[in-house]
Amino acid sequence: xxxxxxxxxxxxxxxxxxxxxxxxxxxxxxxxxxxxxxxxxxxxxxxxxxxxxxxxxxxxxxxxxxxxxxxxxxxxxxxxxxxxxxxxxxxxxxxxxxxxxxxxxxxxxxxxxxxxxxxxxxxxxxxxxxxxxxxxxxxxxxxxxxxxxxxxxxxxxxxxxxxxxxxxxxxxxxxxxxxxxxxxxxxxxxxxxxxxxxxxxxxxxxxxxxxxxxxxxxxxxxxxxxxxxxxxxxxxxxxxxxxxxxxxxxxxxxxxxxxxxxxxxxxxxxxxxxxxxxxxxxxxxxxxxxxxxxxxxxxxxxxxxxxxxxxxxxxxxxxxxxxxxxxxxxxxxxxxxxxxxxxxxxxxxxxxxxxxxxxxxxxxxxxxxxxxxxxxxxxxxxxxxxxxxxxxxxxxxxxxxxxxxxxxxxxxxxxxxxxxxxxxxxxxxxxxxxxxxxxxxxxxxxxxxxxxxxxxxxxxxxxxxxxxxxxxxxxxxxxxxxxxxxxxxxxxxxxxxxxxxxxxxxxxxxxxxxxxxxxxxxxxxxxxxxxxxxxxxxxxxxxxxxxxxxx
Amino acid sequence: xxxxxxxxxxxxxxxxxxxxxxxxxxxxxxxxxxxxxxxxxxxxxxxxxxxxxxxxxxxxxxxxxxxxxxxxxxxxxxxxxxxxxxxxxxxxxxxxxxxxxxxxxxxxxxxxxxxxxxxxxxxxxxxxxxxxxxxxxxxxxxxxxxxxxxxxxxxxxxxxxxxxxxxxxxxxxxxxxxxxxxxxxxxxxxxxxxxxxxxxxxxxxxxxxxxxxxxxxxxxxxxxxxxxxxxxxxxxxxxxxxxxxxxxxxxxxxxxxxxxxxxxxxxxxxxxxxxxxxxxxxxxxxxxxxxxxxxxxxxxxxxxxxxxxxxxxxxxxxxxxxxxxxxxxxxxxxxxxxxxxxxxxxxxxxxxxxxxxxxxxxxxxxxxxxxxxxxxxxxxxxxxxxxxxxxxxxxxxxxxxxxx
Numbered sequence: 001x002x003x004x005x006x007x008x009x010x011x012x013x014x015x016x017x018x019x020x021x022x023x024x025x026x027x028x029x030x031x032x033x034x035x036x037x038x039x040x041x042x043x044x045x046x047x048x049x050x051x052x053x054x055x056x057x058x059x060x061x062x063x064x065x066x067x068x069x070x071x072x073x074x075x076x077x078x079x080x081x082x083x084x085x086x087x088x089x090x091x092x093x094x095x096x097x098x099x100x101x102x103x104x105x106x107x108x109x110x111x112x113x114x115x116x117x118x119x120x121x122x123x124x125x126x127x128x129x130x131x132x133x134x135x136x137x138x139x140x141x142x143x144x145x146x147x148x149x150x151x152x153x154x155x156x157x158x159x160x161x162x163x164x165x166x167x168x169x170x171x172x173x174x175x176x177x178x179x180x181x182x183x184x185x186x187x188x189x190x191x192x193x194x195x196x197x198x199x200x201x202x203x204x205x206x207x208x209x210x211x212x213x214x215x216x217x218x219x220x221x222x223x224x225x226x227x228x229x230x231x232x233x234x235x236x237x238x239x240x241x242x243x244x245x246x247x248x249x250x251x252x253x254x255x256x257x258x259x260x261x262x263x264x265x266x267x268x269x270x271x272x273x274x275x276x277x278x279x280x281x282x283x284x285x286x287x288x289x290x291x292x293x294x295x296x297x298x299x300x301x302x303x304x305x306x307x308x309x310x311x312x313x314x315x316x317x318x319x320x321x322x323x324x325x326x327x328x329x330x331x332x333x334x335x336x337x338x339x340x341x342x343x344x345x346x347x348x349x350x351x352x353x354x355x356x357x358x359x360x361x362x363x364x365x366x367x368x369x370x371x372x373x374x375x376x377x378x379x380x381x382x383x384x385x386x387x388x389x390x391x392x393x394x395x396x397x398x399x400x401x402x403x404x405x406x407x408x409x410x411x412x413x414x415x416x417x418x419x420x421x422x423x424x425x426x427x428x429x430x431x432x433x434x435x436x437x438x439x440x441x442x443x444x445x446x447x448x449x450x451x452x453x454x455x456x457x458x459x460x461x462x463x464x465x466x467x468x469x470x471x472x473x474x475x476x477x478x479x480x481x482x483x484x485x486x487x488x489x490x491x492x493x494x495x496x497x498x499x500x501x502x503x504x505x506x507x508x509x510x511x512x513x514x515x516x517x518x519x520x521x522x523x524x525x526x527x528x529x530x531x532x533x534x535x536x537x538x539x540x541x542x543x544x545x546x547x548x549x550x551x
Numbered sequence: 552x553x554x555x556x557x558x559x560x561x562x563x564x565x566x567x568x569x570x571x572x573x574x575x576x577x578x579x580x581x582x583x584x585x586x587x588x589x590x591x592x593x594x595x596x597x598x599x600x601x602x603x604x605x606x607x608x609x610x611x612x613x614x615x616x617x618x619x620x621x622x623x624x625x626x627x628x629x630x631x632x633x634x635x636x637x638x639x640x641x642x643x644x645x646x647x648x649x650x651x652x653x654x655x656x657x658x659x660x661x662x663x664x665x666x667x668x669x670x671x672x673x674x675x676x677x678x679x680x681x682x683x684x685x686x687x688x689x690x691x692x693x694x695x696x697x698x699x700x701x702x703x704x705x706x707x708x709x710x711x712x713x714x715x716x717x718x719x720x721x722x723x724x725x726x727x728x729x730x731x732x733x734x735x736x737x738x739x740x741x742x743x744x745x746x747x748x749x750x751x752x753x754x755x756x757x758x759x760x761x762x763x764x765x766x767x768x769x770x771x772x773x774x775x776x777x778x779x780x781x782x783x784x785x786x787x788x789x790x791x792x793x794x795x796x797x798x799x800x801x802x803x804x805x806x807x808x809x810x811x812x813x814x815x816x817x818x819x820x821x822x823x824x825x826x827x828x829x830x831x832x833x834x835x836x837x838x839x840x841x842x843x844x845x846x847x848x849x850x851x852x853x854x855x856x857x858x859x860x861x862x863x864x865x866x867x868x869x870x871x872x873x874x875x876x877x878x879x880x881x882x883x884x885x886x887x888x889x890x891x892x893x894x895x896x897x898x899x900x901x902x903x904x905x906x907x908x909x910x911x912x913x914x915x916x917x918x919x920x921x922x923x924x925x926x927x928x929x930x931x932x933x934x935x936x937x938x939x940x941x942x943x944x945x946x947x948x949x950x951x952x953x954x955x
Contacts, residue, residue: 050810099813106819110902112820134940216892217779223857231771232786234827239793243806249803254808301697335576340570345570351942352577355584356940358945359931360886366913367587370920376603378586422705426580462855483797486888490910507799514803515893524803531800538795 015211018202019073024083025199026070029087033063051259054245060283062087081212081219085203085222093233099189108173114490115168118145119355122167125160131154144372167513237421249524256520266525272306312501314533320417320505321481327421328428329473333466335425336432337458350433351427361423365490372405372491379405416487424480428473434461437470471545475538482534483507554703580790591925611733618801623724625707625767627717634717634725634782638706640947643720646687646696649675655699656687657720660915663687666695727924733921743916745900750929753885756821756904760884761877761915762827768876769869771837773861777847787836790829818902820894831876838872839865874944878937885934905930 037059040052064084072080100106129152136149180186202208209218250266252259276287277300284294284302292304295311305311335353339346356364371378384400391398405415439462447457463470485507492498497508507530514523590598593607610621613635620635627634641659648654659797663685667673673684675697682697702722709715741743741747774780805824806815814820847860855863866873888906895902897911909930913923938945 022940106812106814106823107817109818109822113748113752113755113902116755117748120751120754123754130940161757169842211862220778222778224774224778224783225855227770227774227778227861228786230781231767231827234767234824235790235829237792238805238808238824238827239801239829241806242801243796245804245807246800249807252809256810258728335572338572341565341569343566344568349573349577351938353580354938354945355935356580358882358934359584360906360934362884362886362888362909362926363587363931364583366909366923368582369913370584370590370924376601377603378582381603422580422583475725479795483799489892490913493914509646510799510802511893515806520803520807527803528798534797535795 012211014343015207016207019076019211020204022199022203023070023073024086026066026073026087030063030066030070030089033059033066035061051245054248057293061093064291078212078214079220081203081208082218085200086225088200088203089229090202090233091227092193092200093229095189095196097190099186099193099213100484102183102186102189103177105177108177111166111277112173119164119167122160122164123161124329126258129157129160132156132327156387169220192330209378246524246527249521250528251525252521253519254524255518259521262521266522267529268527269306269522270310270529273311276302276304278302308502309501310507313504313506316413316504317482317484317500317506320413320420321478322483323414324420324424324481325416325474327417328424328477329470332425332473333432333470335429336436338345338435339429346512353429355426356423357427359423361486362490364419366424367489368415369406369491372415373408376405377405379403407499409499409502412492412502416484416491416503418492420481420484420487428477431473432466432469435466436467439465467516467545471541475541478537479534482530482537485511494513506533562629566888581791587927591736591928592734593736593921594731595919595921596731606730607732608728609863610726611729615708615710616711622710622727623705623707624727625717625719625724627719633710634707634724635710635713636705636721636724637708637713637716639721640704640718642701643704644701645699645720645722646685649695649697650701652677656689656696657704658867659689661697703856718741728842736921740827740929743912743926744908745866745903746905746912746926746929747772748901749855749903749905752818752902753905754933756818757881757884759822760825761880764828764831764880765823765877767827768831768835769861769873771832772837772839773865775832775836775856776839777843778857784854790832793829794833798889802889805890806893806905815894816896816899823906824890828880831880835869835872836878838869842868846941855920863897871944872940878941878944881937884935894900894939 008347022269037056040056041051047371065087069080069083069087073084074080114513131153133150136146136153138161139145181190222344222364246528251261251263253265272292273295274288274292276284278284278287278297280300284297284304287302288294288304291306293306293308295303295305295308297303370376374380380401380403383403387398390396404412405411405545443461443465444457447461454461458530484505488498488503488505488508489511492503497504506526510523510530513519513526589605589607594609596610597604597608601907612619612626613622614620615635615637618637620637622633622635625634642658644663646656646658646662646663648656659818664687665672666686674681675684675923676682685696685698686693687696688694700722702720703720705724707719707724741750761923778854780906783819809815809820814823820839846864850860850864886906887904890911891904891907892910895904895907897903897907905926909923909926912926916922
């Protein structure tokens with residue numbers, strides 16, 4: 001610190017030059033950005049109106065930032081340096097990523113995948129290295145042996161990885177990418193990257209920090225932003241940006257290539273319902289306005305909807321969500337209570353119960369589809385075996401059943417519910433078990449001494465103490481099940497929806513509208529309705545938790 | 552004394568009850584996977600058996616005159632014997648007498664004449680079922696009969712002595728079966744519509760996503776936990792909030808983004824959007840915040856850079872937390888289905904991942920569940936292996952996410 005202060009007069013001259021250069025650079029940048037905005041607004045070749053305005057707004061914002069950086073830099077304001085650093089970083093990374101795109105790095109992943117297919121067996125070396133390393137874990141009493149195993153394991157893993165990369169053509173790939181630099185666009189982007197990087201580096205130099213009177217805290221803030229930057233950029237690009245864009249799309253009739261603003265039309269179409277009274281014996285079509293189709297008929301009343309399938313899908317989703325939550329949470333709680341007893345072998349059972357949740361929905365759905373087969377499936381076979389046992393009793397005669405689980409309108413959704421509950425059961429059990437193990441055993445001992453029965457202890461101690469875990473389990477199960485898609489998509493064959501839309505769910509409907517019929521604006525509106533519905537359910541959950549949380 | 556014994560008995564009863572519940576529950580959980588595993592080893596002749604059988608059986612064969620022929624248990628004049636079927640023989644119909652349905656006759660189809668001719672064959676009703684009426688010769692006289700079943704008269708030989716032959720109806724012969732694993736099912740399914748490519752694609756995508764997520768989460772988690780910068784806390788709240796936002800809202804705009812960038816049908820679309828995660832950043836931040844501050848302060852005094860502190864102090868300490876995040880990300884990436892379904896064309900065999908291939912396979916190979924199950928076994932066994940290797944981290948991860 002002391003030395004920098006002493007050298008302060010000497011550095012100011014250099015710093016002043018950098019500041020002037022930086023100001024000029026920002027003037028140039030602002031000019032370029034304004035020009036780009038103008039060009040973008042003129043360009044007719046960009047089809048997406050909304051996106052064009054969005055991007056133009058962002059560029060204009062950057063131009064304003066650049067101008068303010070220019071002014072503040074000249075005034076020796078610390079904020080000027082901060083804005084300059086931010087702009088140079090964002091544009092530098094942007095140019096670099098675009099440069100990599102122009103050079104074909106992202107697309108070349110396809111070729112990487114092809115050569116990975118050829119050399120994948122070299123990964124065995126990495127596995128061997130990992131195993132050598134984990135053998136070391138057994139030598140906790142001999143640190144040197146342990147360290148030696150870890151080191152050798154690390155070497156083997158590293159060497160195998162390098163051999164794999166070389167075999168896959170890392171060097172040729174890099175040369176191939178670099179040879180693309182001859183392209184004019186690549187050259188422009190390369191020079192932009194270098195210039196932005198240069199100014200970023202200049203602004204970051206200690207002399208500049210001193211010149212702006214920036215201290216330790218500013219340095220920490222800069223490193224904070226640098227550390228969070230990769231994450232934040234990805235977050236903006238692949239989360240926040242698309243989220244806003246999705247809201248915009250829901251007000252358009254986008255088909256993924258063109259989009260026209262249609263206001264609230266999609267939402268109105270979704271929510272249009274009509275209640276009418278039908279005289280007995282008359283068809284509902286006579287009383288409903290045109291465009292409305294009968295949804296349900298309750299005696300003399302009929303409810304019509306413009307988008308009938310949406311309401312069916314929503315109803316199915318609610319039914320699915322309710323039953324899967326019930327069937328996977330309540331038994332899980334009971335099993336976890338049994339598992340919590342300190343008898344040997346619990347770890348084994350715990351591992352077994354966890355398997356369905358790691359197996360993945362598609363694999364599990366494929367398996368269950370065969371179990372549900374009405375001719376050769378094990379489910380019907382098992383049911384008939386049990387019925388056969390009953391038939392041995394006197395006066396009982398039940399004919400063997402042949403339920404066509406997934407092919408019939410009455411049972412298709414129930415079949416999927418059963419499977420989903422089965423899959424979530426083990427996971428929820430483990431969650432409850434983790435919660436139960438957090439409850440200290442002494443409380444139970446005290447209660448036992450006071451003469452509380454098992455049931456009383458469960459009702460008045462376990463349940464209230466477990467409330468946070470229960471809340472977490474129920475909430476995650478609700479959120480997962482309200483988004484159900486893969487199960488009906490795989491089990492009731494594409495395009496899905498099952499017999500007479502009986503397994504049509506909200507997200508499945510969204511998929512059909514968005515990707516089978518390419519009505520992506522409408523699908524985006526459906527997505528927002530589903531999202532708001534999930535949000536409302538979660539909110540209700542939170543309120544219940546707050547009210548009963550400390551019972 | 553007596554009390555103590557009853558306490559012991561009660562304890563044992565509790566044990567037995569608990570094990571019974573847990574085992575039943577465990578069987579319920581494990582059965583579909585047993586079905587998958589055993590079906591994947593079945594021969595194609597064995598898959599549509601009714602009633603269904605769990606274990607893969609196939610007909611035992613024996614070598615007769617240099618040819619492999621199936622073995623059967625056949626009723627012979629000398630009793631039940633194990634014989635080899637050398638000739639499927641001629642078709643044969645089993646008829647039952649109309650006057651006495653318990654009397655049955657085996658005849659070649661051409662030896663029976665339709666009563667009233669083929670065009671206007673007479674019918675009778677037997678036990679409520681309508682049957683066609685035939686006439687056969689039996690002991691010099693014609694007899695009205697109806698068809699009971701059809702079969703074949705096979706030629707069997709003694710596998711030890713091929714000269715000894717027997718004629719017997721194939722319907723009465725029961726095949727000699729034994730458990731037999733058709734390991735070549737795996738070979739075959741890997742060749743089917745490029746599933747081996749799907750497998751390595753899934754591995755590559757998963758590896759890249761895990762590495763990317765761990766790197767960005769460690770960097771971001773460190774910044775949130777240890778570095779003060781303006782807007783940090785509000786940004787963290789935003790991050791937390793996004794964990795609640797379901798992926799469904801992002802499907803459509805992300806697809807359009809991929810169209811704009813030109814990544815539709817590309818591996819890049821499966822990797823790039825997934826190497827940033829609010830959830831992982833949150834987990835890492837929670838872990839880093841629990842590390843005592845004095846550890847890094849000494850290093851800072853010595854003038855170590857932040858990156859060096861992170862790499863040499865925080866990352867080694869965070870080993871278990873990183874392992875937890877890596878295992879969860881692994882599972883998520885390996886099993887992801889909706890996003891690949893949207894961005895990868897199901898006809899593009901080059902860039903498919905396993906979940907997609909499996910979905911296509913189960914639709915196309917509906918007549919060979921053994922191959923479908925072999926594919927499923929491949930898809931399931933890799934996460935299972937990871938689970939076995941890293942079980943500790945799963946449990947720890949669940950405990951931290953579930954309680955906190």
